[in-house]
Amino acid sequence: MPRNKEFDYDKKLKTARDIFWKKGYNATTMNDLVDAMQINRSSLYLAYGNKHDLFLKSLTNYIQKKDKQYSQAAKKSEEPLEAVKNIIYSVFESALQDNNCLFTNSVFELAPTDKEVSKLLTKQTLKAVGLFEKLLKQAKENGTLQSDKDPLALAHFLVSGLVSIYNTHILFADRKLTKQTTDILIESIP
Template structure:
């Protein structure tokens, strides 16, 4: 008879995600994972197969959380302008007790050039966010909140680049004020 798990798989996956997000893939050892997740090494292998498989599941978990958090904040916005400002605020101010930056950005920088599966997951995450941004920008253009001088998809790609840069800078000692200055420049582009 198989033993039942003595832990919540989603809870330990969340812990692994946070550790990979904070330390990166290479720096995170199996011993680190076992300690941080609070499970036995054998349980980790039985449930997640290996470190790489666990990392990919952690990336999926991260994507689900970001999608849910962004969707929740955007639904509260009454205007496209408010939705875009929420995304910048969420990116810069993160107050949900998670590491700074972005797991997809970290994974792409660390592993993208040599791990096709990780690269594909990061690119998919970026593309999904870009489509979300394009839909919000289109909403703003239709309501005369944003300029129509540029195509919504082009503006979304530019905003995506701005957000990626902000996520990298958020891991440094640059002040939030400077990060907000960069976001304000993009808002001016939208409004022209």
């Protein structure tokens, strides 16, 4: 008779996610994961698969966290342009609080060489672009966005600009500079 899992799958997945988040994929060893998750190696393999499988699950978990963050930030205002700004400010707050971003790290560390990671990141980016585009179109329709710029192109620009917020804070750890970067991104919305 198989043994029941003696651990909380989601809690251990969050622990793995945080290790990958701090160290990156390549610098994280299976020993790091076993030690941090406090489960034996065979249980780790049985529950999560190999290191790459565990990373994909961790990245998916992180993406779900970001989806929730963006959705909650957008819902803080019924005005679509303010919703866009709220999402951008939520990224600023995350950068200050977390001092890192698993998504951003994965774009630079793995996306160029790992098709599965690239596919996950591309899908999430397009989802964020879709959210921004929808809000920008609504803002254009209600007259609060007065721009001749294509909402889709502007959405792509803004989503790619979110990385600059993390990049600035990770490299310089300067709250004022990170806030200025955030404000400039928001000011780029005509």
